[in-house]
Amino acid sequence: MQADLPNTLTAAPPKRSVQTGLPRAKGGWLNGLLIVLLVVVMIWSVGIGAVSIPIPDVLAILLGKIGWNIGVVEPQQETVLTVIRLPRILLGVLVGGVLGISGAAIQGLFRNPLADPGLIGISSGASVMAVLMIVLQLKVFQDLSSLSGLYALSLAAFAGAVFTTLLVYTLARKNGRTVVSTMLLVGIAINVLCESLRGLMMYLADEAQLRAISYWSMGSLGGASWDVLQVASPFLLIPILLMPRLSKSMNAFALGESQAGHLGVDVSKLKRNVIILATLGVGVAVAVSGVIGFIGLVVPHLIRQISGANHRTVLPASALLGAIVLTLSDLVARTIVTPAELPIGIITGMIGAPTFLYMLIRGAGDRA
């Protein structure tokens, strides 16, 4: 091995065959594949449900909407698709995307693959703020069908998410390193505290508020409508679109704060940006769909297994895979016990918890 060391820096420039272009090509195919997969999953699942709509009819309705009539469809199917299914699928895609990418970004911030927004208390913090607002009867939070109510609720959830993130981040850092055990223990404490606050609120709540609270605790996309989508989509899209721009800095951040600084990264600005974008994503996702756990843990983990750790691939691919996984989970949630619905958090939890255990056994969190 020592023989292939050239004697001096004046050795002939290396043959260009070594590794040129490797990282970009790898991320490219994965993201392309995931985009195709997402479109297929969306079109497929939008047709499934109490009223079944075959894929040709789905296409006919969608293309008809943009003024290209390729066939006649039943009005009932059209109504179900455009009023009920489509906003729900789109909300699922955005929420899943934002949960996936925020999970990846928060793991980058904590420099640890076990930092899931649900496990470390960020989602609970967001949801408890939402619940507090509802039960404490602040007028503006009462009417969720009104846009102002939804804005206010999103803002409250965002504030809850920021607060818990800063709390966990401050407590779990020692000498610039994340202490994994502290991070998870702080998460447990926050989750317990939020759980008991939620219990207290349930004790105080009336019938209608109770239903809203249980909805926030277990997660559901059942509240989706075009109005909700209109309010939430900008907040959900901003993190998805802006976070990939941070990927270079987040790669350097994996080397530790001081080394990232030596590479010209403005570390405090990076941390601030990640916290704002990721908690905005998680907070608004919680406000519109409740706590949907483990997407932020499982999805980035799977992506890193496939493509390696480069955030340039991991961030967009986590958004895409998160969207796919949540769309499929929601499909299961709304079809498995028809005409009723399962909370979607039950399904993601069943996939997520074993993955988390597997990661613990493999020692994935020890390296940071």
Place this chain on the structure above:
Amino acid sequence: MLEAQHITHQINRKTLLDDVSLVVRPGELVAVVGANGAGKSTLLKTISRELTPTKGEVVLDKKPLNRFSSLDLARRRAVLAQQNPLAFEFSVYELVMMGRYPHFEGHPHPEDLAIVDFALERTGIAHLARRAVPTLSGGEQQRVHLAKILAQLMGIEEINRPEASIRQTKYLLLDEPTTGLDFYYQHSLLEVASELTRRGYGVVAILHDLNLVMQYADNVLLLREGKALSFGKPASVLTAESIFNAFNLSVHIIHQPELDCPLIVHTRQTVPLTAQIN
């Protein structure tokens, strides 16, 4: 020219550095030596702007260090740290590419790819390019980080025209760079550093092996309990007396005629662990 001027560093009334100065001119390798806890790392962190001194100033080409933007500074100086934690399983190639981050937005340019290839070849790790960094041995990882800082500082014209010296001086700060490297790579690393000085780079290196200092350094700063004992040519700074002062260890200095370089050997009296300074 990189100058640390009268650096004093206090934390909680404890003085880590007391009025220490250091000058690195283009083409020089300056070694910093001293016992554990003498303040070597604190000095290097001050020079790299990781720490802000209580008193004194670091000046790069007549401009105070804190007036540089992070990116400008990253293009002028690179730091090889003692600890290299890595949170995720990056490949060797990706990690070395991080050295090019200050030079491109978005996607790397062809010259960035060429420079990374060159750095991989030069440090003898091209065959490891696809491996995940955490799966490598400590010494191999150290070479990966050396490749990263080579990639960070070198320009494409330096690879294409190896004889030319660089236009703007760049600086390499090495914190115990030979730790964990075998005998061959210790020398190989310092050879790389010396070659860069011949091109006009300035290098500051914390070294523990005084014989490496004798062989490679142009100047050496000897620290003891946060104070500079002396600064100058290795042969004049590192005497039996000064080494005893700094390390509390008796040595003989033998002249090595072949290399024309003094050789420091320990005199084999018993060394109680408690007697060492700090």
